[in-house]
Amino acid sequence: MKHAGEKIVFTGSGIVCGAGTSVAEVWDRLEKGVSAVAPFTQFDGTNWPVKVAAEVLQDNRFLVSDRKLHKTIARTDMFGIYATESAIEDSGLPAYREGLGEAETNTFNDRTGLIIGSGGGNYRSNYDFLPLMTAAKAAPEGGLPYFGRELGNQVTPMWLLKNLPNNVLCHVGIRGQYKGTNACITNQCSSGVLAVAEAASAIWNNEADRIAAAGHDAPFEPEMVFYYHRLGLMSGEAPRPFDAERNGTVFGEGSAAVVLEREADAKARGAKVLGEFLGFGCCSEATGILDLEDDGDGVKRAIESALADAGITKEQVGLICAHGNGNEASDRTESMGIRSVFGEDIPPVTAFKWAYGHLIAASGIADLVMILEVLKRGVIPGIATLGEVDPLIAPFPISREAAAPRSDIALLICRGFGGMNVVLLVRGAS
Amino acid sequence: MAMIEKRRIAVTGIGMVTPVGNTAADTWAGLLEGKSGAAPTQSFDASGFSTTFSAEVKGFDAESAVPNRKLLKYASRSHRFALAAAAEALADAGIAPTEADSHRWGLAVGAGMLSVGYEDLTVVHDYAAPDGEFNADGLIDPDFPGNPVNFCRWQSNAGQGLLTKQFGIRGYATSVHTACASGGQAIGTALKVMRRGQCDYMLAGGFDSMINPTGISGFCLLGALSTDNDNPTGASRPFDATRNGFVLGEGAGFLVLEDWDKATARGAMIYAELAGDGNSLSCYRITDSPPDGNGPIQAIEQALGDAGITAAEIDYVNAHGTSTQMNDRSECAALKAVFAGRIDEVRVSSTKSSMGHLIAAAGAVEAAVCCLAIRHSLAPMNANYENPDPDCDVNLITGAPQPMRIRAALSNSLGFGGSNSSLVFRNPEEVRS
Structure with a gap:
């Protein structure tokens, strides 16, 4: 096995999304088959072809108690700070640090x-410039000179800082004084899962002793809905993965986070263990921004390299959490990639x-947090929106009914x- | 812990598009002259802004650098710089992904400005907010000209998607953004990916272009830019006592990284060993730099440790040196803490004095400059330096480039938000001896 000797475990998790603000709340929804996708409230959808999303409805004060911070961060950052700090709290590390001396605390x-993993930029932030643009358009001296001259009078000096893609990193760092290795990954949907993979790799590489990895995003906004719809990617109802009648995705918003550390360190401080990180695979299809290979070869290669990285065989995999x-x-193409590895024994x-919904930069890491819960409980909730599995994909072991994993290892x-x-690839807590 | 033999990584190709030159060779020549890339902003009417100049890339022709019109349709200005610099780096290295090894090639990029451009915002304004207040229904007006191609262009990893497609890179791919530290972090990420064996070759770099009304607005609002509108070429003067802000630049820098043994086996010219990466968070304030260098110090020390060398082996530092009061003071405090009694022997320059600040591309371009300095035994100068600042009394290279054999070079990138990235490059002769 590649990483023999040093096991890396998850010792904390946190989540906020339309389905809840804790793992227990989201689990409850999954188990009961209740989707959080509902008519959206952040703008008037009466005339829109898409009227639903899975919004986070809690107010900012629930997510981040420090009200001073609300003016200097974006909506997505609220989610990220909430989930990351929830995961850190859940790990028991802050209490552990309390018991250390000064030199030990610095170390x-x-x-x-x-x-x-951050969603990066957003459209909304630029709307702060719109009133100024209206005034500039009417100005006799012409648009841009007026825009430039009046900028400081009409737009907050903090505008850039409010919209830094790495805001969650900085604010969680400042609030908790976590000064070690860090990164902000802006790789669209894969941002959050890559954060987990890089965190585990950094601990294996001895760059840090413990890392909080998170993904956060707030993709639900009018321009995103408009363009996803124009590109044919958006459904008007809760998504139906692998269903014959599936017709697109729907935006969610939120964040999820996990804390990773060495198993030996977790044991030494008596921490609870949520699962083990086994390995990962990452590859590009080299198809550009939107296109996909038509045979799922990229999915196949990523699965195979994850299995090799973890040093396990495909027969040991107990369940698959698909992107779906x-x-x-x-x-x-995802089903093709899975089939090309697992054959008919999926x-x-x-x-x-x-x-x-689809949390974009936070989607995979939200799935990870919930899959650790699935492994802990030994129950795979059914997919409530599933009708008939697409005949082009069937037979495919996906169901409306709850099922049991074959082993304690999940592939995500x-x-x-x-x-x-x-x-x-992760192993659930025994 | 037992010392684990680290896989050695070579830099075998360099490409740059910068305000002082549209190729690596032209950029290097410009830096040696101490040429300034700054001038009154040409790409839009900046006359009303508090800063009316910038360091723009000049006379750049994407189509001659990357003859792929279909792909360029999806590319923003900064993506075009990236595609050209990456193509140059690969040509320089004399290798490229093939059908047989494309899955062993990876990509790590520091992606620039992750927000829409002013032209697209103007269209939204006209349809959805003519009176200044945003009304979503304006977007579903049948005449709204919003174009999905532009939408694709502004996705956070659009640059990654375009680069992997153009060059057929099918292994690990990532896109990072830690503001001004992005380029350094991307190269550091690539080093780690290669060391753990996930790729044998990587294209690593950064790209940015914020010289547009919305991009420049953010910095003007913060008061981070020099306002020396009557003297653009002298405005970027890192470590000078009269420095008063940075000069916004744009461009891209890319390195081809290659397994050392593979590079040696094919007889490749090796610029340098990418020997170490260090990475810390200052946890001080969002824009302010820690006055005592706490944060940058850890990044530099980690990079040295990762390279398996001590501070005694660094001969040249390519400083972050933005030319803002606080950043330069903080960085000098960190350098003094790390180099201690040797501080006068270490030669320092900030090439932002010539190129301006390339934001997400800065760390990548400056990493390339370190490799060229090692290769040519010549360290570029810190241009525009006249008035010593007692808080910044490091041994600056001023007036002319400094001929010197460089055993190892350090490149610092210190970003907004407190992410610090340090990279160590070693002279290939040091590795071989």
């Missing part, structure tokens, strides 16, 4: 890392976007724009 801080975004081509497959697939495929 602890320097050896604690943060790796955050509900799009025709994505689900079809372990039970599930996918969660029906419940909390996350796909994204830019031809990305990332696969994680």
